[in-house]
Amino acid sequence: MSMSKRALLFSLAGVAAVGGVVAGGLAASAASAPTEPTFTNGSARYVAPTATGSGSFTYTVDVSDDSGIRGLKVIAWPASSKLEPTKADLRYVDSAKCARTSDDTSRCTYALKVTKKDTADMAKGAWYVSVLATAKDGGTTFASKTATFDVAG
Numbered sequence: 001m002s003m004s005k006r007a008l009l010f011s012l013a014g015v016a017a018v019g020g021v022v023a024g025g026l027a028a029s030a031a032s033a034p035t036e037p038t039f040t041n042g043s044a045r046y047v048a049p050t051a052t053g054s055g056s057f058t059y060t061v062d063v064s065d066d067s068g069i070r071g072l073k074v075i076a077w078p079a080s081s082k083l084e085p086t087k088a089d090l091r092y093v094d095s096a097k098c099a100r101t102s103d104d105t106s107r108c109t110y111a112l113k114v115t116k117k118d119t120a121d122m123a124k125g126a127w128y129v130s131v132l133a134t135a136k137d138g139g140t141t142f143a144s145k146t147a148t149f150d151v152a153g
Contacts, residue, residue, distance in 0.1 A: 037065040037133035037141045044076070044129050044147035048119065055114040059129050059147060062107050063098065067137035069106040072096040075130050078123035078151075087142035090132035108133075124153035 042061035049055035
């Protein structure tokens with residue numbers, strides 16, 4: 001697992017340090033205002049590492065917009081941190097891989113390998129997944145708690 005992914009998923013300091021306001025925005029079509037992407041069929045799955053192998057974290061969701069989907073940013077964070085990432089924060093985190101399933105829908109998956117070392121200081125209990133979807137026409141949708149999963153102690 002890359003250091004960047006480890007820091008984004010497991011380091012509260014990494015998320016807390018994310019700040020800054022992005023000036024400007026994506027250009028919208030002059031003919032119509034951008035629509036907002038929608039989420040369906042979202043699920044998060046955490047599998048703890050074992051003595052003999054790595055575990056994993058996977059988040060999958062169908063994202064739709066009439067213009068198509070440009071991308072999805074994803075971050076998982078422990079409920080106990082009360083961190084609550086914002087839309088602005090998510091502009092700086094890892095992207096899910098999205099594959100178009102129709103003209104207006106993509107299935108996006110964020111997958112991460114989790115090692116024993118990663119879990120050593122990881123908060124136990126409930127975790128949330130926050131996402132930021134961007135449509136091809138520039139419309140965006142932020143969901144602060146689009147999924148939950150548990151990390152056993």
